[in-house]
Amino acid sequence: MATQLVPAATILLSGHVGVSSKTSLGFVRSSLSGNLLNFSREKISTACGRTAIRPIVKCSVQVAEGNTTSVKRPYTTTDSRLVLEDGSIWRGKSFGATGTQVAEVVFNTSMTGYQEILTDPSYAGQFVVMTVPHIGNTGINSGDEESQECFLGGLIIRTLSPTTSNWRATEALSDYLEKKNVMGISDIDTRAITRRLRQDGSLVGVLTTDSSLSDEDVLQMARNWSIVGKDLISGVSCKEPYEWKDSTGEDWEFSKAAGAASDTFNVVAYDFGVKHNILRRLASYGCKITVVPSTWPASEVLKLNPDGILFSNGPGDPSAVPYAVETVRDILGQVPVFGICMGHQLLGQALGGKTFKMKFGHHGGNHPVRHLPTGRVEISSQNHNYAVDPATLPEGVEVTHINLNDGTCAGLTFPAMKVMSIQYHPESSPGPHDADPAFYDFVQMMKNNKQGQS
Numbered sequence: 445m446a447t448q449l450v451p452a453a454t455i456l457l458s459g460h461v462g463v464s465s466k467t468s469l470g471f472v473r474s475s476l477s478g479n480l481l482n483f484s485r486e487k488i489s490t491a492c493g494r495t496a497i498r499p500i501v502k503c504s505v506q507v508a509e510g511n512t513t514s515v516k517r518p519y520t521t522t523d524s525r526l527v528l529e530d531g532s533i534w535r536g537k538s539f540g541a542t543g544t545q546v547a548e549v550v551f552n553t554s555m556t557g558y559q560e561i562l563t564d565p566s567y568a569g570q571f572v573v574m575t576v577p578h579i580g581n582t583g584i585n586s587g588d589e590e591s592q593e594c595f596l597g598g599l600i601i602r603t604l605s606p607t608t609s610n611w612r613a614t615e616a617l618s619d620y621l622e623k624k625n626v627m628g629i630s631d632i633d634t635r636a637i638t639r640r641l642r643q644d645g646s647l648v649g650v651l652t653t654d655s656s657l658s659d660e661d662v663l664q665m666a667r668n669w670s671i672v673g674k675d676l677i678s679g680v681s682c683k684e685p686y687e688w689k690d691s692t693g694e695d696w697e698f699s700k701a702a703g704a705a706s707d708t709f710n711v712v713a714y715d716f717g718v719k720h721n722i723l724r725r726l727a728s729y730g731c732k733i734t735v736v737p738s739t740w741p742a743s744e745v746l747k748l749n750p751d752g753i754l755f756s757n758g759p760g761d762p763s764a765v766p767y768a769v770e771t772v773r774d775i776l777g778q779v780p781v782f783g784i785c786m787g788h789q790l791l792g793q794a795l796g797g798k799t800f801k802m803k804f805g806h807h808g809g810n811h812p813v814r815h816l817p818t819g820r821v822e823i824s825s826q827n828h829n830y831a832v833d834p835a836t837l838p839e840g841v842e843v844t845h846i847n848l849n850d851g852t853c854a855g856l857t858f859p860a861m862k863v864m865s866i867q868y869h870p871e872s873s874p875g876p877h878d879a880d881p882a883f884y885d886f887v888q889m890m891k892n893n894k895q896g897q898s
Contacts, residue, residue: 521537522535522536522537522631523537523538523653523655524536524537524538524627524629524651524652524653525650525651525652525653525659525662526549526571526600526629526632526637526649526650526651527649527650527652527659527662527663527665527666528549528637528640528647528648528649528666529647529648529649529663529666529667530640530644530647531663532640533659534629534632534633534637535632536629536630536631536632537604537629537630537631538627538628538629538653539604539617539618539621539622539628539629539630540598540599540617540618540620540621540622540624540626540627540628541621541622541624541625541626541627541628542627542653543627543652543653543654544650544651544652544653544654544657544662544665545571545597545598545627545650545651545652546597546648546649546650546651546665546666546669547569547570547571547596547597547598547648547649547651547671548569548570548571548646548647548648548649548671548829549570549571549573549600549637549641549646549647549648549649550570550571550572550573550641550646550804550805550807550829551572551573551574551575551634551637551638551641551642551804551807552572552573552574552575552807552808552827553575553576553807553808553809553810554574554576554807554808554809554810554825554874554875555576555809555810556582556809556874557588557809557873557874557875558574558579558580558599558617559582559584559585559588559589560588560589560590560719560721560873560874561574561596561874562594562596562599562621562624562626563588563589563590563591563592563593563594563595564590564591564595564596564717564719564757564827565590565591565593565595565680565717565718565719565757565758565759566717566719566757566758566759566785566786566827566828567595567596567759567827568595568596568597568676568679568680568717568759568760569597569671569674569676569759569760570596570597570671570759571596571597571598571599571600571649571651572596572598572599572600572807573600573601573634573637573638573641574599574600574601574602574634575634575635575638577601577602577603577634578602578603578605579599579601579602579603579604579605579617579630580601580604580605580608580616580617580618581605581607581608581609581610582608582609582610582612582613583608583609583610583612583613583614583615583616583617584613584614584615584616584617584619584620585610585612585613585614586614587612588612588873589720590719590720590721590873591680591717591719591720593624594621594624594626595679595680595717595759596626597626597627597651598626598627598628598629598651599621599626599627599628599629600628600629600632600634600637600651601628601629601630601634602630602631602632602633602634602635603630603631604617604618604628604630604631605617627651627653629651641804642804645803645804646803646804646805646829647666648666648667648669648670648671649666650662650663650665650666671760671761672761672764672801673761673763673764674760674761674764675760675764675765676717676758676759676760676761676764677716677717677738677758677759677760677765677768677786678738678739678765680716680717680758680759681715681716681717681737681738681739681758682715682735682736682737683737684737685734685735685736685737685740686734686735687732687733687734687735688713688723688727688733688734688735689727689733690720690723690724690727691724691727691728692721692724692725692727692728697728698877698880699728699877699880699884701729701881701884702725702728702729702880702883702884707730707887707891708730708731708732709730709731709732709751709752709887709890709891710731710732710734710748710749710750710751710752711726711731711732711733711734711750711751711752711753711754711890712733712734712735712736712745712748712750712752712753712754713726713733713734713735713736713753713754713756714736714738714740714745714753714754714755714756714768714771714787715735715736715737715738715756716738716755716756716757716758716765716768716786716787716790717756717757717758717759717786718735718754718756718757718758719756719757719869719871719873721871721872721873722754722756722757722784722869722870722871723735724871725870725871725880725883726754726883726886728883729883729884729886729887730887731752731887734748734750738758738765738767738768739767740771741771742771742774742775743774745775746775746778746779750779751779751780751890751893751894752779752780752781752782752886752889752890752893753775753779753780753781753782754781754782754783754784754787754886755772755781755782755783755784755786755787755788755790755791755865756784756785756786756787757784757785757786757787757827757869758785758786758787759786760786761801761830762786762789762790762792762793762799762830763793763799765790768790769790769793769794770794772787772790772791772793772794773794776794776795776861776863777860777861777862778862779862779893780862780863780864780886780889780890780893781862781863781864781865782864782865782882782886782889783863783864783865783866784865784866784868784869784870785827785828785866785867785868785869786828787865788832788855788856788865788866788867789828789830789831789832789867791856791863791865792832792833792837792853792856792865795837795838795841795858795861795863796836796837796838797832797833797834797836797837797838797841798832798833798836799830799831799832799833800830800831800833801829801830802828802829802830802831802852804829805827805828805829805830806826806827806828806847806849806867806868807826807827807828808825808826809823809824809825809826809872809874809875809876810823810875811823811824811825811826811847811848811849811868812824812847812848812849813845813846813847813848813854813855813868813879814845814846814848815844815845815855816843816844816845816846817844821848822876822878822879823875823876823878824854824868824869824872824875824876824878824879825868825869825871825872825873825874825875825876825879826847826867826868826869827869828867828868831852831853831867832853832856832867833853834853834856837856840858840860840861841856841857841858841863842856842857842858842859843855843856844856844857844864844866845866845867847867852867853867854866854867854868855867862889862893864882864885864886864889866879866882870882870883
């Protein structure tokens with residue numbers, strides 16, 4: 445029989461004499477099958493042996509008689525929506541910029557480093573769902589930026605920290621996003637969204653604070669947009685060549701090999717969306733770096749007489765930038781080259797291989813990768829939605845790394861063409877430093893090539 449907990453001082457049960465004066469105001473079990481008698485405040489007062497006291501409740505907000513719907517709450521409930529192309533609607537609180545944006549929704553499993561994620565150009569055209577629930581507690585500082593701008597479409601989080609507590613912080617996350625014109629939404633179930641993305645794959649979504657748009661209007665916006673085939677590199681690349689000189693600061697240097705570097709190598713870095721810490725790590729290993737735009741002709745780069753060329757990370761679909769593939773193809777075999785992320789995919793295509801779009805990609809600072817020649821396992825930082833199909837690569841190309849989560853190609857080499865590449869971030873910002881030796885390997889390849897020419 446179902447039972448219910450009810451206050452002793454508020455009921456008189458049928459067939460019972462009532463509540464004695466010794467009965468406390470605690471809870472008692474009452475059968476739902478019993479009929480409750482009518483009672484009054486006087487009966488309860490008498491039963492309890494004392495005068496009933498009615499608490500006085502004061503409201504700081506003036507309420508019109510008979511009209512409670514006009515009362516404005518002293519806190520925000522929901523003022524923003526994330527609408528996914530599958531029809532699901534997620535309502536939350538807006539922070540940062542306001543407006544309406546459409547992008548592909550991906551999730552990132554990094555526990556730290558939200559500022560590096562915000563400023564990673566590879567996130568252009570995407571909303572990032574952070575799986576760690578508490579974001580914003582360390583604020584923002586200029587030293588952790590990976591580029592000058594925030595290129596991602598929006599930030600999706602469970603809880604926005606109400607306070608900032610870090611000795612390096614100069615401003616709050618919400619203020620920073622507002623200044624950078626990036627939308628944010630909090631107080632939504634990021635765990636449920638992540639499970640949906642893992643099950644169904646990356647989905648297009650619309651983030652809006654515009655209450656004049658109906659849910660159906662926003663849904664159609666999501667269903668009419670696609671990231672596939674869009675050239676996102678041209679929107680994040682530099683416009684003119686420049687020299688990069690900064691290396692990893694002395695207080696932050698962690699590699700003995702970098703500290704012992706004595707040779708100097710001239711490296712040209714193609715900016716497909718390059719992160720600052722990639723350039724810092726190369727400089728720490730003794731490289732003088734010239735950064736060029738994504739459209740810079742191969743012939744002009746070779747005139748600089750580089751010892752090596754870096755093809756950097758970048759956003760989007762490698763098949764959408766055939767001009768970049770052609771540039772890479774023109775350089776192959778001329779000098780040692782090193783591809784990272786997008787650069788790895790462009791090298792794969794330039795060598796004759798194919799790339800494919802993954803179900804939900806790799807985004808986070810905890811992806812295990814095995815280096816096949818040695819068996820060494822690295823915990824890596826990754827951010828990509830496309831991968832190279834190793835079955836389509838020509839003879840002579842060796843797969844050097846595989847992702848241990850799904851077995852996808854995470855690195856390759858082609859010694860005859862002086863090629864090495866990896867599908868993850870050796871600079872690891874954020875993330876562990878396991879993959880930093882990739883920079884050392886590139887330097888050694890340039891060194892061996894110079895010795896072979898002398």
